[in-house]
Amino acid sequence: MSHEREFDIIIWGASGFTGRLVVEYIFKTYGNTPDLKWAMGGRNQAKLEQVRAEMADDSLPIVIADSQDDASLSAMVKRAKVICTTVGPYAKYGSKLVAACVAEQTDYCDLTGEVQWMRRMIDQHHKAAKANGTKIVHTCGFDSIPSDLGVYYVQQQAQQQSGQRAQRINMRVAAMKGGVSGGTYASLSNVMEEAMQDRNIYKTLTNPYGLNPAGEDSGPDKRDLQAVVYDKASRSWIFPFVMAGINTKVVRRSNALAGYPYGKDFRYEEAMMAGDGFGGRMKAYGAAIPLGLMVSAKPGSLLKRIFDWLLPSPGEGPNKADREAGFYKFKLFTTLEDGSTAMGIVTGDKDPGYGSTSKMLAESAICLAKDELSSEGGVLTPAVAMGDALLNRLVQNAGLTFDYQVK
Ligand SMILES: NC(=O)c1ccc[n+]([C@@H]2O[C@H](COP(=O)([O-])OP(=O)(O)OC[C@H]3O[C@@H](n4cnc5c(N)ncnc54)[C@H](OP(=O)(O)O)[C@@H]3O)[C@@H](O)[C@H]2O)c1
Structure with a gap:
């Protein structure tokens, strides 16, 4: 306006x-x-x-x-x-x-x-x-500009350079350095608290199309990755990305609101890369286990109280030196309609969250x-x-x- x-x-x-x-x-x-x-x-x-x-x-x-x-x-x-x-x-x-x-x-x-x-x-x-x-x-x-505009950009380039849609994009977080603030942790805790009290909220969070317009909440995508697996395309062990549950839904809403320029059969998912070999596998489990514990800690439980104590309170967050030293890099492994492949890359300077x-x-x-x-x-x-x-x-x-x- x-x-x-x-x-x-x-x-x-x-x-x-x-x-x-x-x-x-x-x-x-x-x-x-x-x-x-x-x-x-x-x-x-x-x-x-x-x-x-x-x-x-x-x-x-x-x-x-x-x-x-x-x-x-x-x-x-x-x-x-x-x-x-x-x-x-x-x-x-x-x-x-x-x-x-x-x-x-x-x-x-x-x-x-x-x-x-x-x-x-x-x-x-x-x-x-x-x-x-x-x-x-x-x-x-x-969450969710690098994902939402990353996919928007890749789709645009795919059309301009190959005259095709990207039929599938697997976004992999290739590198990321940054911290968490008290406000973000409070927001995450509040989501988990509401989801445990209300089954409809749980359904929205677990439906890949949970943010789509009413009546358009289905499609080919499944729930976000919940495990540590080996990913052939990126030649890396991958594990859940904490923001995937938000970003993937936003990307799908963009597609729906714009009238499906990415196609109704467009598939999108996100995960974190941990590297190849035994080291990559160990790194993936080392990151995925504490993350899993944090998101599943029940309000009022001892585990939740431990995380509350370890993580920052509202108003606190990473210091200036850590913010300046931060960065991120997303790789968008792209498959076009004819089966050929392409790669989108999105990077950002400074720590991602702040x-x-x-x-x-x-x-x-x-x-x-x-x-x-x-x-x-x-x-x-x-x-x-x-x-x-x-x-x-x-x-x-x-x-x-x-x-x-x-x-
Ligand atoms: N999407 C992302 O990537 C991303 C990144 C960072 C943060 N966030 C989100 O951004 C939000 C803020 O995070 P933060 O770390 O900056 O939090 P924060 O430091 O706790 O700041 C919260 C702000 O809200 C104000 N506030 C609280 N209650 C209010 C009320 N009743 N009326 C008016 N103002 C009120 C506070 O004012 P007072 O100072 O007066 O208390 C403060 O200015 C969180 O929801 C977080 O999840 C998202």
Whole structure:
């Protein structure tokens, strides 16, 4: 939506671990000028002033809104073209904000990976947002931009270079270095807690097409990898990728929302590579076992309390040196319609969850506010909402690369 509003963007949650990185990135990259009018948002004036002093300067406006206060949310969303939120767990704090954005035709982007909550937002708001042209875009961080735009890019290249669709893509995380924040761990814990209480949520999480439009929730893909196996295509032992349950569903939703340009028979899956031989096998088990324990730890159990103690609390996350030293590389093993193969590669600098994520989210918000996009509204994916415009921004400004080679 393009309205004249006081701000192009409000970064809501600016006092949190990720929010302050988004503020730092936008201020350093774009400043605070009439070309990009933006503000910091949150619930605590003193904390926000502290972040502003560290990351920006006094010229940056502060907007106060609390997730539980409808009037404050409504007042906030009326002031901006785009709300960019890092207030999570989103299932706890985000629902009223999405409703307010749809009601006021304010575009929206976030960092959620909470599939059960995205399903609720789709069911509650897709129709109205489509009707009034508001873009609600979840998953604008490490989950799921590299996957969603990686597949979008590979499909585009396959058409341009071979005149065919990519009929199958197996994404393998070839390299990744980074840490976890308290906010992300709290969000993951909340997903598991809700899934254990509600069978429908469990069904959504385990259905490969759990984020597809109603009535279009089936296809050739099976559940995400649950074991350690040898993968011939990548000549590597592979094990489950914790983000696969989010990313693969987002990619399938992109395909469905766009009218199946990847084909109704398109197959997609994700896993982590651990290398070849005995060493690779041991590495895969060494990573998969603690991960399996973490996601299956029951709320209140001793195991869950141990993980709570080991992992960061909300507001905490990897330090600057670790963020700077981080990176990731995805290999997209691609099979075209005629059986020939190709390789897509997506890389990002800085640690995936925070250094790279804060840049991806910031560029998504700027893209929604400033770029020429289709007028389509709804609860969309990054690829459907922003496509080429976001791809270009990520390459030019946010340290991502996209490559495609026919074998
Ligand atoms: N997709 C990805 O790749 C990715 C990467 C990183 C993070 N995330 C997600 O992003 C979210 C934030 O993570 P984080 O580590 O930055 O969390 P965090 O440090 O705990 O920050 C949470 C923010 O939410 C604010 N907040 C909490 N309750 C609020 C309320 N009632 N009203 C308004 N604001 C409220 C906090 O404000 P106060 O400071 O006032 O408490 C803080 O600014 C999490 O859901 C996480 O899973 C996703």
